[in-house]
Amino acid sequence: MDDLKKEVKKSDQSNLVAFLLIIILIGVFVLLIDDYDKQPEDANVYIQAGHEGRIFGNTGSVSAYGREMDWNTIVADEATRILRNAGVSVIRAKADHKRKSNIQLALSIHFDGSNRACRTGASIGYPHYSDRSAARAWKQIYRPIFPFKWMPDNFSKNLSRYYNYYYTQASDAELVLELGEISCPEQARWLKPRLKRLGALVAYFAAQRIGVWSVAKPRI
Ligand SMILES: [Zn+2]
Incomplete structure (x- = not known):
């Protein structure tokens, strides 16, 4: 048994x-x-709205002035609209697009948030030494316009080791653009009415990088 x-x-x-x-x-x-x-996609430009589409995990900063996710979407949508009107092909990605892309330029749009308001400002992130000339070009455009603090390039791991760099294979550069701090009242009050125009500025920058001269520089 x-x-x-x-x-x-x-x-x-x-x-x-x-x-x-x-x-x-x-x-x-x-x-x-x-x-x-998920074969790689090809386009001229890749524009990601940070945190967009997420309902849990890192859903971005929130302040009395709005949600970062919504601001990112407004900027990314406007930049995409203008570029496509100019004949530029754009991959418009959400936070978890998770698909490899071959492009000339990849931009991820964010606004910073801080527990102690106004500790940060605008900044820029990138993974390679070769991205630095595009980073410099963006600063040349945005620095004279944005009247607040700039943080050093790649000052946080979210910038230097941004998860989405894994998916973007860019011949010119891949950049995270932090356009300002949503949790800083002075900055947020300046940013909020200008979100669409900031999208136009991002479109102008991207067009310049890839040699499309028909996109005008907006007045901010
Ligand atoms: Zn963010």
Whole structure:
């Protein structure tokens, strides 16, 4: 009897092992199909609205003046609209687009937030030494306009090691643009009525980088 019980137990165990193997195989298959679906996309410019589309996790800063996610979306949408009107192809990505892209220029739009208001301001992030000339060009455009503090390039890991750099393969540069601090009342009051025009400024910058001269510089 004991032997029989052991046999039954053994076959239960091997059933379990077989079941787990099948689950793992299905998992691998689903992952492969998912990747197959996501062949790299090609375009001139990639514009991501930071945090957009997320309902949990890092959903961005919030202040009395608005949600960062919404501000990012306004800027990214306006920049995309203007660039597409000028004949530039744009990949307009949300926070978790999770698809590799071959582009000339990748821009991720953000506004900073700080627990202690007004500790930060505008800043810029990038992963490669070769991105620095585009970073400098953006600062040349935005610095004379933005009347508040600038933080050093890549001053946080969110800037220097931004998760989305993994997905963007840019021939010119990939940049995170922090356009100001949403949690700083002075900055937020200046930024909020200018979000669309900041989108136009981002479009102008992107167009200049890729040699499209028909996009005008907006008055901010
Ligand atoms: Zn952000």
